[in-house]
Amino acid sequence: MQRIRTDDFSMKHTVESAQPLTFFGDISADGRHLRYVAGNSLVEVRQNDGLLYFGSQPTLSGTRLRKEIAKRFGLQDDMGRIYEKIGTDEFLANAIARYPGMRVTRNDPWETTVCFIVSQFNNVKRIRLIVRKLIENYGELHSVDVGGKWVSFRSFPTPDALAGIGVKEMMKKCGTGFRAKYIIGSARTCSESLDLNRLHHKDYHRAKEQIMELPGVGDKVADCIMLMGYGKLEAFPIDTWIKRIVERVYFDGKKQGIKKIHEFADERWGDYAGYAQQYLFWAGRSLKIN
DNA sequence: ACCCAGGCGGGCG
DNA sequence: CGCCCGCATGGG
Numbered sequence: 338m339q340r341i342r343t344d345d346f347s348m349k350h351t352v353e354s355a356q357p358l359t360f361f362g363d364i365s366a367d368g369r370h371l372r373y374v375a376g377n378s379l380v381e382v383r384q385n386d387g388l389l390y391f392g393s394q395p396t397l398s399g400t401r402l403r404k405e406i407a408k409r410f411g412l413q414d415d416m417g418r419i420y421e422k423i424g425t426d427e428f429l430a431n432a433i434a435r436y437p438g439m440r441v442t443r444n445d446p447w448e449t450t451v452c453f454i455v456s457q458f459n460n461v462k463r464i465r466l467i468v469r470k471l472i473e474n475y476g477e478l479h480s481v482d483v484g485g486k487w488v489s490f491r492s493f494p495t496p497d498a499l500a501g502i503g504v505k506e507m508m509k510k511c512g513t514g515f516r517a518k519y520i521i522g523s524a525r526t527c528s529e530s531l532d533l534n535r536l537h538h539k540d541y542h543r544a545k546e547q548i549m550e551l552p553g554v555g556d557k558v559a560d561c562i563m564l565m566g567y568g569k570l571e572a573f574p575i576d577t578w579i580k581r582i583v584e585r586v587y588f589d590g591k592k593q594g595i596k597k598i599h600e601f602a603d604e605r606w607g608d609y610a611g612y613a614q615q616y617l618f619w620a621g622r623s624l625k626i627n
Numbered sequence: 628a629c630c631c632a633g634g635c636g637g638g639c640g
Numbered sequence: 641c642g643c644c645c646g647c648a649t650g651g652g
């Protein structure tokens with residue numbers, strides 16, 4: 338097992354904040370042990386205060402796995418700087434105090450796309466259920482030896498694997514509901530004409546514009562993909578919670594349009610709006626703001 | 628038995 | 641444009 342030293346990182350808060358990793362990873366009750374699938378490998382991570390121990394099967398080379406972990410959990414992000422930039426009011430300062438070390442995870446763009454298409458008009462519990470079923474039904478099966486024990490797992494289904502599935506079949510097998518046509522439609526586009534791995538280098542607005550051409554990907558889902566799929570930290574996904582919280586905290590409870598809230602977030606938090614969103618969301622939910 | 632859940636697309640004024 | 645409605649489904 339390798340290890341890295343980390344500061345200002347809580348694997349528990351990060352994984353439990355319902356970012357895509359949460360939708361298909363398993364974390365222990367105490368939040369210290371995580372198992373998830375990255376590509377075709379099974380990765381295990383254990384956090385002991387400021388130390389992160391990790392390994393994978395099949396074994397990725399030392400540097401590759403180290404890079405995967407660092408990137409996946411946003412360990413390169415300068416939290417001191419981010420907290421300074423976004424923690425400028427009481428609400429966010431409290432949110433940071435409540436969830437210290439919560440990072441924005443960086444996930445595979447396609448996996449992120451599917452997860453957030455599934456998330457629309459849905460709840461976290463059922464999102465996880467549906468994503469699990471998609472993996473179970475259409476993901477490629479792998480078996481590996483973990484410390485003498487034989488463990489099997491499935492990788493996330495590729496666009497090619499989903500492009501040919503029938504809408505009714507997916508609805509029946511995975512319980513996706515009306516989202517099946519979006520998942521399959523997006524899979525077809527990504528399989529045939531849109532290579533998601535080529536959007537990394539585009540700027541936020543260009544990439545967002547392109548991803549919104551996928552069926553079932555509107556403003557909010559697109560921002561989630563920009564943030565957690567491409568690591569574009571200026572993205573500010575606006576869902577019903579965020580809208581309510583921002584109106585309550587920053588607009589004296591007055592209703593605002595989506596466009597207005599985007600402008601506000603951009604001006605106030607700029608390049609770290611995505612981190613502001615993450616902390617607003619979790620603090621807001623725990624306070625049951627409505 | 629209801630009611631809701633991290634929206635989106637399509638239709639209308 | 642901005643608003644409003646329907647949408648599949650499992651859990652509370």
